[in-house]
Amino acid sequence: xxxxxxxxxxxxxxxxxxxxxxxxxxxxxxxxxxxxxxxxxxxxxxxxxxxxxxxxxxxxxxxxxxxxxxxxxxxxxxxxxxxxxxxxxxxxxxxxxxxxxxxxxxxxxxxxxxxxxxxxxxxxxxxxxxxxxxxxxxxxxxxxxxxxxxxxxxxxxxxxxxxxxxxxxxxxxxxxxxxxxxxxxxxxxxxxxxxxxxxxxxxxxxxxxxxxxxxxxxxxxxxxxxxxxxxxxxxxxxxxxxxxxxxxxxxxxxxxxxxxxxxxxxxxxxxxxxxxxxxxxxxxxxxxxxxxxxxxxxxxxxxxxxx
Amino acid sequence: xxxxxxxxxxxxxxxxxxxxxxxxxxxxxxxxxxxxxxxxxxxxxxxxxxxxxxxxxxxxxxxxxxxxxxxxxxxxxxxxxxxxxxxxxxxxxxxxxxxxxxxxxxxxxxxxxxxxxxxxxxxxxxxxxxxxxxxxxxxxxxxxxxxxxxxxxxxxxxxxxxxxxxxxxxxxxxxxxxxxxxxxxxxxxxxxxxxxxxxxxxxxxxxxxxxxxxxxxxxxxxxxxxxxxxxxxxxxxxxxxxxxxxxxxxxxxxxxxxxxxxxxxxxxxxxxxxxxxxxxxxxxxxxxxxxxxxxxxxxxxxxxxxxx
Numbered sequence: 349x350x351x352x353x354x355x356x357x358x359x360x361x362x363x364x365x366x367x368x369x370x371x372x373x374x375x376x377x378x379x380x381x382x383x384x385x386x387x388x389x390x391x392x393x394x395x396x397x398x399x400x401x402x403x404x405x406x407x408x409x410x411x412x413x414x415x416x417x418x419x420x421x422x423x424x425x426x427x428x429x430x431x432x433x434x435x436x437x438x439x440x441x442x443x444x445x446x447x448x449x450x451x452x453x454x455x456x457x458x459x460x461x462x463x464x465x466x467x468x469x470x471x472x473x474x475x476x477x478x479x480x481x482x483x484x485x486x487x488x489x490x491x492x493x494x495x496x497x498x499x500x501x502x503x504x505x506x507x508x509x510x511x512x513x514x515x516x517x518x519x520x521x522x523x524x525x526x527x528x529x530x531x532x533x534x535x536x537x538x539x540x541x542x543x544x545x546x547x548x549x550x551x552x553x554x555x556x557x558x559x560x561x562x563x564x565x566x567x568x569x570x571x572x573x574x575x576x577x578x579x580x581x582x583x584x585x586x587x588x589x590x591x592x593x594x595x596x597x598x599x600x601x602x603x604x605x606x607x608x609x610x611x612x613x614x615x616x617x618x619x620x621x622x623x624x625x626x627x628x629x630x631x632x633x634x635x636x637x638x639x640x641x642x643x644x645x646x647x648x649x650x651x652x653x654x655x
Numbered sequence: 656x657x658x659x660x661x662x663x664x665x666x667x668x669x670x671x672x673x674x675x676x677x678x679x680x681x682x683x684x685x686x687x688x689x690x691x692x693x694x695x696x697x698x699x700x701x702x703x704x705x706x707x708x709x710x711x712x713x714x715x716x717x718x719x720x721x722x723x724x725x726x727x728x729x730x731x732x733x734x735x736x737x738x739x740x741x742x743x744x745x746x747x748x749x750x751x752x753x754x755x756x757x758x759x760x761x762x763x764x765x766x767x768x769x770x771x772x773x774x775x776x777x778x779x780x781x782x783x784x785x786x787x788x789x790x791x792x793x794x795x796x797x798x799x800x801x802x803x804x805x806x807x808x809x810x811x812x813x814x815x816x817x818x819x820x821x822x823x824x825x826x827x828x829x830x831x832x833x834x835x836x837x838x839x840x841x842x843x844x845x846x847x848x849x850x851x852x853x854x855x856x857x858x859x860x861x862x863x864x865x866x867x868x869x870x871x872x873x874x875x876x877x878x879x880x881x882x883x884x885x886x887x888x889x890x891x892x893x894x895x896x897x898x899x900x901x902x903x904x905x906x907x908x909x910x911x912x913x914x915x916x917x918x919x920x921x922x923x924x925x926x927x928x929x930x931x932x933x934x935x936x937x938x939x940x941x942x943x944x945x946x947x948x949x950x951x952x953x954x955x956x957x958x959x960x961x962x963x
Contacts, residue, residue: 363803370812374819489944491895493902493915494937497922505925594810601903602922612811613903616818624815631808639806 353644360636365415367632371625372411401428424626429618435626438611442600443630445515446607449599450592452527457534457588462581464535465542469577470569472547480539487536492595496529496602513604526599534588542581549577575649582646586639593631684880687957694953697946704943708765711758717742718755736931745931747920753935756912761939763913764894767827768947771893774832776886779839780878784870786840787847798844801837809834810899817905824907831896839885846881847874880958887951891944898940914940 398404402413417423424435468480503525504512516522549555550573558568597609604610608627615623689695712718736745736753744753786797816830850856851874859869898915900906907913914936921933 359799359802360806363806366803367807370807371815374815485945485948489891489941489948491899493899493922494918494940497918497925497933501925501930590808594808597810597903598899612814616814616903616905619818621819624811624818628808628811628815631811632806635808636806 352647353640356640356643360640363636364629364633367629368415368418368625369411371628372407372414401426418629424629425622427615427620428622429615429620435623438615438623439608439626439630442606442608442611445605446593446596446600446609449523449526449530449605449607450596452523453530453534453595454588454592456527457531457538458581458585460531461535461538462542462578464539466546466569466574466577468539468543469546469550477543480543484536484539484543487532488540491533491598492529493598493602495532496525496598499525499529500602513602515605522603522605526603526605529602530592530595530599534591538581538584538588541584542577545580546573546577549573552576579646579650582642582649586635586642589638590631590635593634680880684957688953691953691956693949694956697949697953700942700946701950704761704939704946705765708758708762711761712755715743715752715755715758717752736935744935745929747932748924748927748929753917753932756917757914757935757939760912760914760917760936761943763824763907763911764897764915764940764943767824767831767897767913768890768894770828771831771835771897772886772889774828775836775839775889775893776882777836778833779836780843780875780882782836783840783843783845784847784874784878787844788851788866788870788874790848790851794844798841801840805837810896813896813900814903814905817900822905822908824911827897827900827906831893835889835892835896839882839889842881842885843878846878850874850877884951884955884958887947887954891947891951894940894944894947914943 395404402410405413414425417425422436424439427433427435427438430438464480464484468477471477500512503510510521510524512525514522555568555572558572559565563571593608595609596607597613599605600607600610601613608630611623612627614620615627736743742752742754744757746753747756782797782801786794813830813834817826820826856869856873859873864872894914897906897913898918901913901915902919904916904919906916917936918933918940921936924932
């Protein structure tokens with residue numbers, strides 16, 4: 349087990365390096381540096397600015413400095429646009445917010461998705477099953493940025509129950525609509541996945557044996573069917589996690605929640621390259637770590653996996 | 656099993672016919688596809704939507720850039736959809752005709768879907784086929800590269816690309832296409848591995864055909880079924896990715912528009928109560944995605960009968 353984790357981490361390091369190098373090369377190759385604004389800077393000022401941020405150095409020196417600061421000090425460098433803020437400041441401001449609503453969306457998507465999938469599978473080919481399937485297909489095609497305005501239209505403008513935006517330190521009323529918008533698509537896809545994997549397990553021989561020896565149906569489901577049926581869901585949780593963070597871009601734009609997605613879009617519109625690079629790297633690193641956790645969990649649950 | 660079912664269904668027809676015509680793989684697949692009502696209906700819907708996107712601007716009394724000065728400033732009351740004013744879908748805040756803009760936006764979205772998918776399919780198929788056919792160390796390295804690239808948060812990189820190299824249609828095509836060939840490459844590689852040891856490949860190798868020619872003439876044609884299925888499922892993904900980018904205001908630039916951009920504008924306009932700005936683009940968006948989804952499902956059933 350330990351060597352498996354070590355091996356996976358060994359793959360993770362080059363992945364991050366590739367990400368850094370690609371991003372740095374892109375930044376270097378991009379037409380118009382970060383200091384190209386409407387106001388034209390004199391050559392002297394520009395040279396000073398570039399020297400300050402180390403942009404006059406050769407590319408490999410820039411990449412090396414960036415990696416060194418990142419590894420040794422966990423320092424993403426200064427923001428190119430805001431003189432008095434570092435990328436670390438900007439990330440540590442937005443990230444906790446994303447983490448809160450991302451966590452709730454993740455939990456709700458997993459629980460509701462699995463629940464709906466199980467019910468649909470147990471009642472296969474009944475109206476319940478069709479209802480779940482229909483809702484799941486609808487949910488899968490409606491992305492968050494389509495659901496968000498509809499939610500605001502209904503719950504804020506028509507009914508006036510919930511606020512249509514803002515954060516207020518994560519008070520629950522401000523949390524409800526973002527979480528619904530972010531989790532709906534994943535509830536749908538988890539439910540579909542769970543349903544089909546349940547059906548597959550229900551048809552297997554050991555389930556027939558369990559029924560044959562007279563176990564009550566609920567015991568067959570909870571003891572014998574659930575565990576193997578959950579395995580495909582587990583490996584799907586990695587993409588779901590990534591989706592939560594990518595989705596935060598839309599949630600932050602629409603509900604003004606001020607998470608990491610907002611930092612990213614703001615920096616994209618400002619051409620604040622260092623912030624963009626920092627956020628991209630952070631998301632990449634989180635993705636790798638999360639996938640690692642999923643793989644390890646998988647190994648714990650599935651006895652067939654050997655290293 | 657499947658063929659048995661087929662024969663049972665066709666029995667009466669077969670007994671009536673004096674001569675039984677042989678069916679090719681594709682004719683067989685087409686028959687199975689035509690039997691799937693949802694898929695055929697979706698295909699029709701897609702054709703209608705495509706026609707609308709191509710000719711909608713010619714039908715509309717207003718062009719997509721023309722501003723109706725009677726409406727500007729009071730779009731929420733004057734810009735209602737009506738036949739009298741010629742704005743069949745209403746207007747946006749600036750008094751631009753939503754019918755013409757929906758047609759144009761649908762066209763752009765479909766184009767991004769098709770071109771992006773085309774790039775992804777081209778790169779992914781060639782990469783996967785080469786990796787799987789050559790095998791050994793080359794395969795290991797090529798697949799490791801795919802693994803590394805898959806861990807990159809691609810939506811973020813795409814935004815990075817668009818910001819750095821400017822927002823153009825070309826950049827969106829290339830960006831979306833180049834970042835989404837990974838899944839295709841994996842699937843094609845898997846298929847190639849299973850095709851590699853078939854007798855006809857061995858025969859080709861024995862008679863001295865070059866590796867490239869074997870890949871082009873013998874491997875790729877046999878991959879077509881899998882590629883076709885995956886392609887139809889990739890197109891809605893591309894459309895979604897583009898609309899995501901457009902929602903953020905980083906997609907195609909005015910006066911060009913896309914469904915994502917229209918939905919984004921519409922979702923801002925609901926505060927003023929002009930709901931049609933959201934409903935019409937949203938309807939086109941969801942219907943298009945559903946249609947692709949069902950067509951893809953139908954194609955999978957038709958081309959991959961063992962999967963049923």
